[in-house]
Amino acid sequence: MKRTFWIVLCLLALVCAGTALAETPKKGGTLVFGRGGDSVGLDPAYETDGNSFQVCDNIFEALVFYADETTALEPGLAESWDIAPDGKTYTFHLRKGVKFHDGTDFNADTVVFSIGRMMKDRQIKYFGKGWEIPAQERPPEYWVSMEMDDIVGSIEAVDEYTVVFKLKMVNAPFLANMGMDFADIISPTAFIKNPVEFIRNPVGTGPFKFVSWVKDDRIILEKFDGYWDKAAGPYVDKVIFRSIPENSVRFLELKTGNIHICQFPNPQDIALAKKDKNLTLPTQPGMNVGYLSFNHTKEPWKSNVDLRKAIGHAINRQAIVDNLYQGMGQVAKNPIPPTMWGYNESIPGYVYDVDKAKEYLKKAGFPNGEGLGEINLWSMPVPRPYNPDGVKIGEAMAADLAKVGIKAKVVTYEWGTYLKRQREQPEDMDLFQLGWTGDNGDPDNFLAVLFDGKASTAIRTQWINDDYHDLMVQGRETIEQAKRDEIYQKALQIFFDECPAIAVAHSTVIWPALKNVNNFKLHPTGSVRLKNVWLK
Amino acid sequence: MLAYILRRIMIMIPTLLGVTIIVFLMLHATPGDPAELLMGERATEESLEQLREHLGLNEPLHVQYGLFLSRLLKGDLGETIWTRQKVWVEIKQRFPATIELSLVALCISCFAGMLLGVISATKQYSIFDYASMIGALAGVSMPIFWLGLVFMLIFSLNLGWLPLSGRLSIGVDLEVITNFYIVDAVITRNWPAFKDVVWHIIMPAVTLSTIPTAIVARMTRSAMLDVLRQDYIKTAKAKGLSQFQVIFKHALRNAMIPVVTTIGLQFGVLLGGAILTETIFAWPGVGKWMYDAVMQRDYMVIQGGTLFIASLFVVINLCVDVLYAVINPRISIQ
Numbered sequence: 001m002k003r004t005f006w007i008v009l010c011l012l013a014l015v016c017a018g019t020a021l022a023e024t025p026k027k028g029g030t031l032v033f034g035r036g037g038d039s040v041g042l043d044p045a046y047e048t049d050g051n052s053f054q055v056c057d058n059i060f061e062a063l064v065f066y067a068d069e070t071t072a073l074e075p076g077l078a079e080s081w082d083i084a085p086d087g088k089t090y091t092f093h094l095r096k097g098v099k100f101h102d103g104t105d106f107n108a109d110t111v112v113f114s115i116g117r118m119m120k121d122r123q124i125k126y127f128g129k130g131w132e133i134p135a136q137e138r139p140p141e142y143w144v145s146m147e148m149d150d151i152v153g154s155i156e157a158v159d160e161y162t163v164v165f166k167l168k169m170v171n172a173p174f175l176a177n178m179g180m181d182f183a184d185i186i187s188p189t190a191f192i193k194n195p196v197e198f199i200r201n202p203v204g205t206g207p208f209k210f211v212s213w214v215k216d217d218r219i220i221l222e223k224f225d226g227y228w229d230k231a232a233g234p235y236v237d238k239v240i241f242r243s244i245p246e247n248s249v250r251f252l253e254l255k256t257g258n259i260h261i262c263q264f265p266n267p268q269d270i271a272l273a274k275k276d277k278n279l280t281l282p283t284q285p286g287m288n289v290g291y292l293s294f295n296h297t298k299e300p301w302k303s304n305v306d307l308r309k310a311i312g313h314a315i316n317r318q319a320i321v322d323n324l325y326q327g328m329g330q331v332a333k334n335p336i337p338p339t340m341w342g343y344n345e346s347i348p349g350y351v352y353d354v355d356k357a358k359e360y361l362k363k364a365g366f367p368n369g370e371g372l373g374e375i376n377l378w379s380m381p382v383p384r385p386y387n388p389d390g391v392k393i394g395e396a397m398a399a400d401l402a403k404v405g406i407k408a409k410v411v412t413y414e415w416g417t418y419l420k421r422q423r424e425q426p427e428d429m430d431l432f433q434l435g436w437t438g439d440n441g442d443p444d445n446f447l448a449v450l451f452d453g454k455a456s457t458a459i460r461t462q463w464i465n466d467d468y469h470d471l472m473v474q475g476r477e478t479i480e481q482a483k484r485d486e487i488y489q490k491a492l493q494i495f496f497d498e499c500p501a502i503a504v505a506h507s508t509v510i511w512p513a514l515k516n517v518n519n520f521k522l523h524p525t526g527s528v529r530l531k532n533v534w535l536k
Numbered sequence: 537m538l539a540y541i542l543r544r545i546m547i548m549i550p551t552l553l554g555v556t557i558i559v560f561l562m563l564h565a566t567p568g569d570p571a572e573l574l575m576g577e578r579a580t581e582e583s584l585e586q587l588r589e590h591l592g593l594n595e596p597l598h599v600q601y602g603l604f605l606s607r608l609l610k611g612d613l614g615e616t617i618w619t620r621q622k623v624w625v626e627i628k629q630r631f632p633a634t635i636e637l638s639l640v641a642l643c644i645s646c647f648a649g650m651l652l653g654v655i656s657a658t659k660q661y662s663i664f665d666y667a668s669m670i671g672a673l674a675g676v677s678m679p680i681f682w683l684g685l686v687f688m689l690i691f692s693l694n695l696g697w698l699p700l701s702g703r704l705s706i707g708v709d710l711e712v713i714t715n716f717y718i719v720d721a722v723i724t725r726n727w728p729a730f731k732d733v734v735w736h737i738i739m740p741a742v743t744l745s746t747i748p749t750a751i752v753a754r755m756t757r758s759a760m761l762d763v764l765r766q767d768y769i770k771t772a773k774a775k776g777l778s779q780f781q782v783i784f785k786h787a788l789r790n791a792m793i794p795v796v797t798t799i800g801l802q803f804g805v806l807l808g809g810a811i812l813t814e815t816i817f818a819w820p821g822v823g824k825w826m827y828d829a830v831m832q833r834d835y836m837v838i839q840g841g842t843l844f845i846a847s848l849f850v851v852i853n854l855c856v857d858v859l860y861a862v863i864n865p866r867i868s869i870q
Contacts, residue, residue, distance in 0.1 A: 041619060248685065
């Protein structure tokens, strides 16, 4: 009896040890990441595309990090930070013992250099000797489009490991902005050595260092042995980003085991991947929204809420998600994704209901669409992460509108022209499709940027609503997140009541991977972080 | 001959200038704005304005063209809008891949096309003739995209003989010197890499060669049929020459003129970018690069790339003209 007990105990111990061993990350190996296109450049301050950022994500780091799978903020190259009571002074306490890949020490001056180089009026102060910043190669697009010059007043290194940012105004999303790629810290010595070539020879503090780049083919990164965080990865020795433009070929490469992760496969290949025992399907609800909006600079759209609501109820968004997103998405109730704080659960969304739509149309003064004439429905000419096929979706919407008596013509332009003309809110545009992929996980980055027409004429939806605008301002000027959460929930209620635009869908991101890829997590911002990934 | 070549080179200059003007005008006549495409949905008036200013897009058209020309005279094709690199550097990185692929595809086309054409002509109205001409028709009309995928499914996925895509396997090291991987592997005597590179080029080259093979086969057949009816062929046969001598020494050489012209033109077309083949096989060449540039309205890439391709085209045409004299001594170049 005693012997049996000990045997069972030993077996149990073995099983437990085995499980523990299986969970221990294994070091070594080469991870090949298959993607649709090559990076444009690798200087985070100057890039605008996902293919560039996903490589930068592994070479560079910012002062604050986004947590795994969410945009909650965590200490990054700054161990901690204080916000002064006036909300305008941010003091970052930097991590010690961090080195760049070229051996340069990371300190407050390197932060002043990296962020300061993007400022228009360089109000910067080094603690030490610092570096003279060369003239800007071109405007740092993200910095400019996030209006950072209006936010940041000055940057000062007060000691070797403390940096103070003085803001021109209270701006709650500022901290989240500091986690974005454009705010990555670069090695000033590497930059100064050759500012023009830095985009092809990036040097940061990240877990992987840049090795080589064969244009349109592959970018090779190598594990950085001097990485500061000894608690976890990097585990793989090498990471290769391979460009394989054709989706189906990329998926075949995954099936044959030549690549480990396949970005953006065709939706029909997802079904195949589900059946394949050698593959896993990392999935993440995308931090994005595809929407249909109105030309608020002209009547009847400008002041006829009932008409806008009629359109909201007339469109069968579930059918669009099922057939055109091919299931890789979810119908949107709010114009921010459900994973984001500030999301208002109590909003029912515009339910597809032809009778209700007709009722609203009647109320709006256009019974069965009479008197409205033919309207122009602008549909996007290119697939985007939030909208797989604008023209087909436009056609589906037009067919839905026809059912309630509204005649809609699907109109499209070349993408650049579409974006440009849309901003001009021309007379020949009634409804338009657009969308957004979030940058920093802050509701302001959706709700203000897309719909607060009162803030600026540059806002795509020129809807002017004083209450909504006030809430947006309040949201920006309130630091405490719980309070901001309430503010945005209120704003979403106004958004639902006034229907300035119809949130169509949030797409879901599924990137199949080989089974031996462990700990690969998709991030809502679309960033690709391979630090903790290991190969079995 | 030298004078002729020099004269032809002189004629190249206005031709190429014409190309730059047409491309420039076409680019600016088509809608689209690189700044808008670069910034996408998040563009603000301010950021767009700054970017346009920086890229010189706010200048009047003639000033922009003047700048392009003045840079060109200094041997500078300018800097790309998207990747911010010298256009010439980008061409140098990608062209070898395209030339390598095109040359292999062209060799396949010449060999297979001419062989098929000659056999078809000599065995006119035979089953082989019908089969090869139907094959040629299929080759011309075959969608490259579909064909590439079918090849992949058969030879990579099912049989496992050939790699799916790319120029070089992960894990195979090759010291890149000229960017022509086959040449580099030979120079460095890296035989495992050589084998890998050759294995990689087979499928895209065969795919790419289908259309030129079909065209060359048809052209060879008709030219040969024409020549085979000539009196001197009858004479050659009457002299008792062997079939081989009659066909390859007397007939084929005379039938070569239109065939060489076709081959030259096809080579030009291949160099201009095998967009589809490069896209399916993830071949980092110039076709996909130019296609992306058109989609992104990267004016500098399109202008520089087109000029480069046009120059090559003109040079190839010149080579073809010179080849006429070599093939057929009756043609003298003056």
